[in-house]
Amino acid sequence: MTTASTHWMRLLRLMILGLGALLMLFPFFFMISTSFKPQSEVFSAGLSLIPQQWAIIANYSKAMTRIPMLQILANGLIVCASIVFFQILFALPCAYALAKLKFKGREFLFGLVLLGLLVPIHAISIPLYTTARYAGLLNTLAILVVPFTLSVFAIFLFRQFIKTIPDDLIMAARTDGLTELAIVWRIILPNAWPSASAFAIFSVVAHWNDLYWPLISVSKMHLATPPLGLLFFRAAEAGDDYGALMAATVLITAPLVLFFLFAQKLFIEGMTMTGLKG
Amino acid sequence: MNTISLHLDKIEKSYGQTRVLSGIDLTAKAGEFIALVGPSGCGKSTLLRIAAGLDHPDHGRVLLNGQDVTGKRAADRDMAMVFQSYALYPHLTARQNMALPLAMRRLSVWERLPLIGKITERSRLSHAAIQSEVEHAADILKIKALLDRKPAQMSGGQRQRVALGRALVRHPKAFLMDEPLSNLDAALRVHTRAEIVDLHKRAGVVTLYVTHDQEEALSMADKVAVMIRGQIMQCDTPAHIYNDPAHLDVASFIGSPRINLIHINQKSNPKAQWYDYPLMADTAGLAHSDITMAIRPEHLMVSVEKTPMSLPVTFLRTEFLGSEALIHLLFEGDNTLLIARATPQHALSLTERQKLFVSVPANKILYFDAEGKRLRSNHLSDVRDENHAA
Structure with a gap:
């Protein structure tokens, strides 16, 4: 009885957390997805995360060169x-x-x-x-x-x-x-x-x-x-070229995310390594 | 043996309204090991920090080898200090901990930098010299195996040795130790005591050693300075401190178990007696009305038979210590608790509430006046003579 209820509580907790994480991360998924889409598809009705036509090279080369x-x-x-x-x-x-x-x-x-x-x-x-x-x-x-x-x-x-x-x-x-x-x-x-x-x-x-x-x-x-x-x-350049704009955004956000992950690891290592307390 | 002495001259220090040190004079001759002992809060650590240059006195001077160093920073005094908490640098290995004071003194800013520091031949040589001195000191302290460990990977005793090594390695003008053994367990403490005494003999450097443990002070030091309420009450050899205390506070602080105290008011007892009993010694020569007699536990002689000049007491209990035993006795006259040292056989033969008698050789009684000052009269001079012989 108790084990079953704690099991359900655990599942509920995980679902709430998962939903929160999805909500937080959705704009990022959408950013990456948009950066892969050609302009025509960005403005099409309906919401799909996976592009039908891929425009990765076009978008990212615009972001890199313009x-x-x-x-x-x-x-x-x-x-x-x-x-x-x-x-x-x-x-x-x-x-x-x-x-x-x-x-x-x-x-x-x-x-x-x-x-x-x-x-x-x-x-x-x-x-x-x-x-x-x-x-x-x-x-x-x-x-x-x-x-x-x-x-x-x-x-x-x-x-x-x-x-x-x-x-x-x-x-x-x-x-x-x-x-x-x-x-x-x-x-x-x-x-x-x-x-x-x-x-x-x-x-x-x-x-x-x-x-x-x-x-x-x-x-x-x-x-x-x-x-x-x-x-x-x-x-x-890209007044309405959202594909290229999102590609540029990805390029600009990526270093920060990488830095954060790396520094976080260092940070935790630093915490455990120093052993300041005798 | 070097020839550097340390002299503290009329040191005074207050924190706000609280007077911590009032006019401390202390002379440590070259190579002397002086223990500063006193109850907690007596100002002994403050005094040590003033000697080290880590704290500044309000008045008074610190003389190192005859030179006034009162205004000098700790870094420029070239004294080494060992702390109760060891104070090892947690981010450095034992080797680096010990090398740091040498590097700070011998190498220039550039030579201390990593990589660049070892470019020139000269700096390579000084780096190598430092390393070999560290190894040598580690050899003496038998900590070679620990050299590449960080403090967090060492036990308390090992950290203590590294801290001693860090002090030893730079051949300082003076050693200052602030309760260096207090954090060790009992067995290790006794063992390390002997080692510190050995190290002191080997280095021959003047040493101030702060401790609250009187046993440590008596067993290690050439001289013991007893500090109470910001004053040095007495500074003398351990034997004199124990046998011939100058003040009641010294007598009752030094010695374990505590010295037995008997208070006498000569006005209310004009016939020189204590309650209904004649005094064990003649206090008539002491022109004071309030007198405290102090008797070491080993000088109280317990017997079953009554002798002249003996006090009747009740046996309470025995503290068995192995090689000896302590007997707790109650003198019902004024409910004074007395403790006597005895052989275990003697102590174990006694039964609870048994009536006993204690007596004391007259020359073993110490007298103090109402302010706690020691009273000496002519007929007591044999105490002093005996102590000099010891």
Whole structure:
């Protein structure tokens, strides 16, 4: 009796979860399916996931050639990698100071960090834009990176993690002759790897997909990041060529999905490998 | 043996309103092993951190080899510290843990980088030298088999040895140890004690050793400094600390089981007696009204027959410890609990609630005034002489 009911409950649970997953994934299936269809079929009545006529080569070659797709992907890679690199470079020493060093005004500074968490990019985009204009940074790759190099979220996240590192470890490092910066890079960073990679996932996903800031600060095709490139592609070439547009979307989404799967594996490995707890 | 001494001069430290250290003076001569012992919260770890340069005193100086190092960072003092939690770098192997302090001191920033660091002949040689020194230290501590393991793959005792190795390998000017054995199990602790003493002899480096375990302090150190409430009450050889304590707090902190205490008010007992019993020793020469007598358990002699100057007591129970036994006795005069050390045969021959008598040789009684200060009178001088002989 009980085993039968738990069996049914289990089945019900799985069905609900499966339905949810299908609902979430359907737009992606539809995107891939559309990217395989010729234009005539996209607009035909009725909904079929499997195309009757295949137009893979036509759609994807359009997506690759009408806009400089490789350049756009490279831009995305450069921008995201630089952002993550600088975010960690700046945030980790800040977080270390806020977590482990004693100085006057530390709590106040940490309060500012928390306050910074509340300010969205949209609120400061106009001052940022004018500053960038005067600095002559509009329409450069740099302007896509610079505003994001200091992440209060990263500072907050790393501070919370560094707080859990025992003081003894840091004191041992000091007596062993490490300077404070050496402690950050030689002791804290290797141990903070799980939280650093978790943060990297957040950051890369957010900035790879960001359309708002690139749209404001960049207007040249050769500087476009993936979402902006997609916008250019739609505006210029493929107003109603949804097959090609979806092909371009697939090309732009795929690296992110691959990165996510890879980083997730690293992330979990990092969690189990460090064994920070004695 | 090196010639470097360590001197703490009038160290004071407060955290907010709480005074942690009040005017600590401590001199460790070259090669000396000093144990700082005291109950938890007495400030001994803070003192050690101040010596290491990990904390700053409000007043006072730290002198290393006669030089004032108070303003120097821990990294520049060249002392090695061993922590209770071992504080090994979890992401590095034992070998890398031990090599890191050497690398930080001997190699330039470029030479420490992976790959690039080994380009020049000179840096290759220094890397090789560090490796051979690590191997040598590992040899001494018998941890060669562990060198390529990470801390998470080691037991507590093994981590402890690696932590000792990390301190030993760089030949520091001083060793500072903060309860290094507290996290080990009892058998391993006793074994490692002897090894640390050996290592100290071999290195000949001045050592400050913080512990809450008085047995550890007495058995390992050349000198024991007893710290209570942020002050060093006494700093002397283990034998003197035990036999000739300068303060009641020292007498009652050191020694296990605790020293027996008997309080006497001479005003209410003008005839120098304790309740209805004559005092075991003459306190008339001590011009204090409130006196505490302290007697080590091994000096209480328990017998079935009454002797002059003996106290009647009731036998409560025996604590059997193997080679000896502790006898718990109750003096009904003021319900004082007394503990005496005895042979197991003697102890096991006693029956519950049996009436017994205890006596003490007069020269084995220690006297303290109401503030806990030691009282010495002329007729007690033989105690001191005997201790000097010991």
